[in-house]
Amino acid sequence: MYKMTNFSNEVQMIERDLLSMGEEVLHQMENVKDVFFIPTKDANVVIQQDESIDAFDHQIHTSILHLISLQQPLPEELRTLTTMMRMAREFERIGDQVVNVAELKKELDVDDLRPYVSASFVDGYKEMLQVSTAMLTKTLEGMRAGTPQSDKSVEQMDEDVDALFFSLQQRIIRDMKETPDQIEKLAPLFLAIRYVERMADHVVNIQRRKY
Template identity: 90%
Template structure:
């Protein structure tokens, strides 16, 4: 049973859920950093975390819809609620991309990809994950502080992620040329870095949708 109290209190509850969802997504991203490069790193754990993120998404959407149906919000309040709903969906999509990476690891059935790729690729992949998680960390800090201004540094960091993405594509191609017998193991990495690049894009979308 949805219990109606005060509109602003209900919004604050949804806001707390949204922050908790973001923190869960951040943890999920951090778990993914070494998923390709640590022997016996269980990708299933990362995949299972997505159920929590999906539950947050459902809860936030349900709470917002109940609130709108029980009390007609003012235009500004409606804008806040719809923005929160969209942010939750962006968080959920980041979680989906993390799952995509983890599932690639399971499909490859290789505990440690380091013997098949260059050291430079490993370093840049980890850097790409780190920059993406830093972007989300800054965005969550802004949400906690209720900062009204967009953090321009997040968009600059997204450009860094894009640059890493393009350079890593070239590294994969180079590794394929040097070890053509490993193409089957290297090809899925094109998808892995694309998924990470999309995560950063979703963080930028969240950053721009301040409420």
């Protein structure tokens, strides 16, 4: 049975769960950064982390729905709760994109992609994930500090991710032309960079929805 306590205390507990969920997603993103380029990096470990993120998403949604059903929130409180629910869903979607990247590694069945791609792609891909991770780090810092206003620097960093995305697309095409026998290995990388670009978009959504 759901144990009802003070409404504001319940909201604070949900906030803590939401922040913990974000930190778990951040850890998941950090783990996937080198998954294509380190032979010992196990994609399955990254994929299994998503179970924890899904559990947080379920717990947060369940807690909010119980809270709304047991005590009618004020309009401002309802906006806060629905915003937290949406933020949890954005975190969950980042986790899904990370899983998509890890699944690509398994499908490629290659321990280390560096022999098949240019060094500039490796550097650009890592930078793209690093910037996306930094975006989430700044967003979580704002959540911890309780600052509801949007951090415009996060949106600027998203523009950097977009620029890297388009640059890496062209880099893959050039690599394909230079090594046409490796097209089968290179083609999935279009998806990989798209997944990272979507991670950054979800972080921007979280940043804009901060309550």
